[in-house]
Amino acid sequence: MKILLIFLAALLVSGAAFSQNQEASASALLKNYLDIKDALVKSDSKQAAVYASEMQATLEKETSLNEKEALLQAVQQVTKEKNIEKQRTAFMNLSTLMWNVVESSEGLTQDVYYQYCPMKKAYWLSTEKAIKNPYYGSKMLTCGSVEATKKK
Template sequence: MKKIFLIVALIATAFVQTGFAQHDHAATQAQTPALLPLYYGVKDALVSGNVNLAASKAGELVKTLNGADAKTITNRDGLLEDAGKIAASKDLKSQREYFAGLSTDMIALAKASKLSAEPVYQMYCPMKKSNWLSSEKTVKNPYYGSAMLTCGKVVETIK
């Protein structure tokens, strides 16, 4: 009788742990996909040199990150810090500097989690010596905007 009880307890424990593991995975996938379009919004605003739009889009990213579970996004604090600096800044050059840090953290997140069903392109600017993410292969440089719009290249495709 004790053996049967022990076996039932072990089986129940296995099912409960599996259920929790699936829940955590589902929560991570539900929170992270929203981040990439917000990041792209910041990038696109910097490409066009629109300081106010970059600050606004970064503010939306901060809001989404604040609503996300810190356990599901491992580098959430770094993302929050750089997005917050972009949101608070009214200087395009400073925003572009902070974007380099934001991009480093987003690249790490994109490689650790599936952020999109579509390919994500990691770009590199040799002048800035910094990377960024894009949804398209065409280079549109957020670090120099119209001054050097096509400076850069695709270095990796993250699927």
Template sequence: MKTLKTLSFTLILAFLAVASNAKPATANTIDKIVAAYLDLKNALVNSDGNAAKTKAKDLVTVLSAPADASLTAAQQKIFSKYQDKLLFDSRHISETNTVEHQREHFASLSANMYEVLKAVKLNSATLYQQYCPMKKAYWLSESNQIKNPYFGSKMLTCGEVKATLVPIK
């Protein structure tokens, strides 16, 4: 009887472990990319060039990981189309701690990130595309509250939400 209880308990634990890891690898990969991007964006909101440099290196690492085999052919094609562009801007941001230069590349990075996420449709959290009329550039945010990465505290709330990327379940 004790062996049966132990075996049942072990099977339940094994089932829970498998169930907790059941999230598709593609969503996890996209979520890692989004998380690294948002960390970089938040460093720029704080006008912290050193943090932005570090966070951009993290983004380069995530973007450089091998392509996820569970992406559909169409999703893989889209990601491949933008991967070099995303890496280009991320690398440039990671090579300097000059916030103004980082922000120049962030505009291009953000435009390409939006195109990837809009087409691949694998983000697991709602994201907001926001626009700065002074910079004439977009960025993505985890919140609909405006925190402008292009001007930081100088014009923190300058901007507006232009689009919403809702997770597809």
């Protein structure tokens, strides 16, 4: 009986540590993602590639994320593209995958808004309710709407 209680206690502690690591990873990935988004809003393809490389490094250290391989492929597309429009196209897939990560995360430190561009028929994430469209930059900065919200 004593051994069973010790085993259960160890299982609970390791489960809590796993959950905390997963949340820390989600927060780090979200920060990387938002940096890419902000660079695309500014139409800065070089900075978007730099931030995508940082996100790739964060993902490569990740051990417990179901979407890891798909996220790696999507972020590598943003990294390797030099043309802003091709980066924005690659960002569409990255955004959908990141929303899945955010939606399944608990313990986020801020609200996350899932926003939609009707012109591109594409989504992106933001921690601000105000629309800053990464698919068109200054051309159509405020085009879009909030489709869903993940509360902290």
